[in-house]
Amino acid sequence: MGLRGGQADTEQRVIQLEQDILGVNNAIAAANRRWLRRNGILSLNLVSSPGAGKTSLLTETIRRLPDASAVTVIEGDQQTDLDAARIRETGAKALQINTGKGCHLDARMVNEAIGRLNMEPASLLLIENVGNLVCPASFDLGEEARVVILSVTEGDDKPLKYPDIFVGASLMIVSKTDLLPYVHFDIDRVTEYARRINPDIACLTLSVETGQGMDAWMEWLEKRRSTFCITAADGDPGLVPFFT
Amino acid sequence: MHEMALAEGVRSIVDNAARAHRIRGLEAVVLEIGQLSCVDPEALRFALGLALRGSAAERARIEIESIPGEGWCLACDRNVPLASRADACPSCGSHRIQPLRGTEMRVRELLLQKNRQ
Secondary structure (H helix, E strand, C coil), rough: EEECCCCCCCCCCHHHHHHCCCCCHHHHHHHHHHHHHHCCCEEEEEEEEECCCCHHHHHHHHCEEEEEEEEEEEEECCCCHHHHHHHCCCCCCCCCCCCCCCCCCCCCHHHHHHHHHHHCCCCCCEEEEECCCCHHHCCCCCCCCCEEEEEHHHHHHHHHCHHHHHHHHHHHHHCHHHHHHCEEEECCHHHHHHHHHHCCCCEECCCCCCCCCHHHHHHHHHHHHHCCCCCCCCCCCCCCCCCC | CHHHHHHHHHHHHHHHHHHHCCCEEEEEEEEEECCCCCHHHHHHHHHHHHHHHCCCCCCCCCEEEEEEEEECCCCCCCCEEEECCCCCCCCCCCCCCCEEECEEEEEEECCCCCCCC
């Protein structure tokens, strides 16, 4: 932070800052990521429009995992704890964050949540963001990977219309493929569009209803978990860094 | 409307600077917003009108400098203009472009009111 310009009344005094508007969020996100990594907790930030089937995918995913108690879900919604209740029915831990009028989760909300959650080391943390393809794009939560879910009823041009959410995402899941006979949705086209925005994005298609593609998704998840480096081998979980 | 959250970020940067430099009134807040960032400048301006109420920048002019997008085409090994994330390299048509400039969202500087400390 520098101060330039003289003291004379006629001169313009300037304070140079060059500070990132998201600097505080990014610092908290970095602390979240450090803590999660130290504890070997793989964290995914799931983003989509409202109604793309995030919660259904989560409940089915947890059902297929060998140990539901090794899964924790943070649910972001403007109102209600309906989603957290659906997750708890599977046996997984769930914490609901209501953002009120807020349109996205931010790193501080996730920081507070992980402080309250008592997660097991080497477990899985699934963060279901507020349904919105725009606002969550700017906010790093400290997750290991972002997963974008797009249902076939939304249209295959979404990656071009909402590019920011695809930037930096590791995986795009095209959901509700059982509805493909009833809608105009081209899987090849959506994949091509998503890779225009993000050439490295992985793409999977699935249907929670029929189970199509669920095995491939579970394999992706397992591969991610097995390659995720567990650095907390000494068993010291460390303290959650609080920023409240 | 994540611009409201961004405006609150600007507010806290302004408050911290005002405290550190004992500033009462600012004439202008100068922002740099990249063309590739996720911000609508007019929505941000509107949100700042609310977020800066009661701060040293309550009456300040908001200057938003747009930073053009630029990327590095991996295939051509050179810098190319990038107006949107969906753009292809103008020479080779590849989408494998690493953004170099235009993603910033920064408070660059604060201009103090003259005749006041």
